[in-house]
Amino acid sequence: MTGSPERLRKLSRIMKLMVVLCGALFCSAVVYGHWQIFFDRAGFEQGIRDVVFPRVSTITLSYRAIATVVFLTALNNALVIAGLAFSWQLFDGFERGEILSSRNGVLLKRIGILSIIGSVCMIISNAIGIMAVTYDNPAATGHSVFIDINGGTLIIMLMAGLLLVLGHVMVIASGIEAENRSFV
Numbered sequence: 001m002t003g004s005p006e007r008l009r010k011l012s013r014i015m016k017l018m019v020v021l022c023g024a025l026f027c028s029a030v031v032y033g034h035w036q037i038f039f040d041r042a043g044f045e046q047g048i049r050d051v052v053f054p055r056v057s058t059i060t061l062s063y064r065a066i067a068t069v070v071f072l073t074a075l076n077n078a079l080v081i082a083g084l085a086f087s088w089q090l091f092d093g094f095e096r097g098e099i100l101s102s103r104n105g106v107l108l109k110r111i112g113i114l115s116i117i118g119s120v121c122m123i124i125s126n127a128i129g130i131m132a133v134t135y136d137n138p139a140a141t142g143h144s145v146f147i148d149i150n151g152g153t154l155i156i157m158l159m160a161g162l163l164l165v166l167g168h169v170m171v172i173a174s175g176i177e178a179e180n181r182s183f184v
Contacts, residue, residue, distance in 0.1 A: 105170030112164030
């Protein structure tokens with residue numbers, strides 16, 4: 001085995017930095033999105049069109065549609081923030097030398113669960129979002145609902161399931177390790 005606890009600590013430090021950078025980038029994108037809603041309405045509408053254009057040609061951004069999109073975005077953002085927080089806690093535990101602990105197993109399971117929920121939530125959010133931005137369309141252009149399940153979403157779900165199972169295995173293994181220590 002080529003890995004060592006010191007190597008894991010270094011890697012965990014790097015991953016904690018990556019999580020913080022991703023969080024900062026994510027928060028910047030959220031702030032920019034909210035700025036667009038209030039100060040660059042045309043840019044916000046173009047951003048929505050860029051997301052839905054391949055599937056829908058005409059959208060109407062009423063206040064109801066904007067409120068729905070903002071709510072769905074906030075819901076998905078909360079999942080991302082929770083996932084980043086759990087990831088940081090996991091890497092922090094590894095950096096402190098808690099390699100095989102029940103706490104890290106639980107964190108790994110939470111990250112897996114959040115990833116599965118996030119994947120499903122994105123599928124549902126996209127469908128509801130497209131319905132919201134086409135709901136107030138004139139009768140001639142019609143309303144749309146699209147459920148988009150692609151290979152990327154399925155891969156994320158599989159990887160999330162793997163994290164969930166590995167977290168469960170880590171909880172079981174940490175219990176066995178604690179039991180073995182009690183015999184010695």
